[in-house]
Amino acid sequence: MSSVRNVTFNFRDGKATSVAVQQGESVLDAALAAGIPVIHQCRSGSCSSCMAKLVEGRAGMRAGASSTLLRSEYDAGDRLLCLTEAETDCTFALNYASDAGATQAVQAHAFVDSVDKVATNVVRLRLELAEGAWLDFKPGQFIQVRVPGTNVTRSYSPASTASDLPKIELLIRVLEDGVMSKWLELDAKPDDVLEIEGPFGSFFLREKVPAPHIMVAGGTGLAPILSMIDSLRRQPGRKPPILLSFGCATPEQLFCLDDLELRKQWLPNLTTRISVDHHASGDLLAGNPVDAIRDADVTHENAVAYLCGPPRMIEAATTKLVTLGLRPENIYAEQFAPSN
The missing domain is CATH 3.10.20.30 (Beta-grasp domain)
Known part of the structure; x- marks a missing residue:
């Protein structure tokens, strides 16, 4: 044989x-x-x-x-x-x-513009590529960032788009005893220099799909989804209907809600549902972002879905969307990989 x-x-x-x-x-x-x-x-x-x-x-x-x-x-x-x-x-x-896959990953240097805590466990890190550096990416792809003073790298999907370059915006979950988290909380400051590399990943916005878009994000899984929404907003022509279901564990962990409201003004076709697992009140829905998906949300045979979050959320969202009639091949997902 x-x-x-x-x-x-x-x-x-x-x-x-x-x-x-x-x-x-x-x-x-x-x-x-x-x-x-x-x-x-x-x-x-x-x-x-x-x-x-x-x-x-x-x-x-x-x-x-x-x-x-x-x-x-x-x-x-x-x-x-x-x-x-x-x-x-x-x-x-x-x-x-x-x-x-023809785009090759490149290494570049970037300066820290700002470091802001936007939720109890999320930091917004804004970077600017060094003069002469360039790093292109599709909305949804990720880059690797080396933690200063170490050989440790972490992967993050920009919340910004390639149109925003040389500016790059990252949304980073703060983890207890996390190497990057400690640097962000204790040492990071404007003008610090970071080594970055990218782009990587097969999770990215498929272009020129006029059918409805369903986007499900858990925690900082919102970052690549924001990049996709902004890319859709900037595309010429008619915009597809977009449903975003975004959730965190508690209201204190939610972030970028004002940014989402602003995008709804720019994109009348954008609908958002915000949920929390605990202590829901006001306009917040009780439960996780998968719970917020309704039977009537899948009405078009060519609808597409983009999912980003923890593995259990990805699995539950995929199962639910397929049950509601979404084609499995039209579901694109990126699950969080644990930091070692």
Whole structure:
């Protein structure tokens, strides 16, 4: 029996390409060696950037590996290509166009503009790229930031857009004993220099989709969603209806509510639902952002959804939206990966 498997990649734009994968070789390594533009980043199973759908054949996770995939996602055919070995000839579907992975990550320096606490556990960090530096990104993608004085990097999705460059805005959850959190609270100040790299990730706004957009955000998962909303606002022509369901644990943890109200003035087609798990009052809904999704929200056969937040929220939102009639291939998600 041959130890070489033929693996085919089907891109969202209809293009397909194949590569020979050796026994024991990861599908991602084989693809990159052949110049196939598969989006990736960590190559260790922690970021989910290289996720693809197994649609034909058998391919499993290499022995001893661990990943951020939920069991339900794995059972549905999702695979992290950096940890996947082909057991037979097989085919993977990639939920992006063949040119989406063509943008190479670059390293750059950025100055701190401001550091502001916008909720009990969220800091807004505003940066400006150093003169001569450039770092392009699609709305929803993330960058890596090195914590000053360490070799530790953290991944954050800008709340700003590429149109705002050289300015970059990040929304960062403050974690007890977090390396970045300690720097932000104790040492960060204007004009500090940060090393950043990007862009990374396959979670980004798909352009020119006129159908309704459903966006579900938990906590700082709002950041890439804000970038997407602003990008939609700036696109020429008619804007699609947008529903944003955003939630946190308590009212004290909510943030950017004034920013959302301003965007509703700019975008009459934008509807927001804000929820908290505990102590809801006034206009706040009780429960999580998935609870706020209603049966009548999925009315268009080509509606798309963007989800960003903790794994359980992603799983619950995906299940609910599919049950309501949304096509699984029209759901794009980015789940939080734990900081090590």
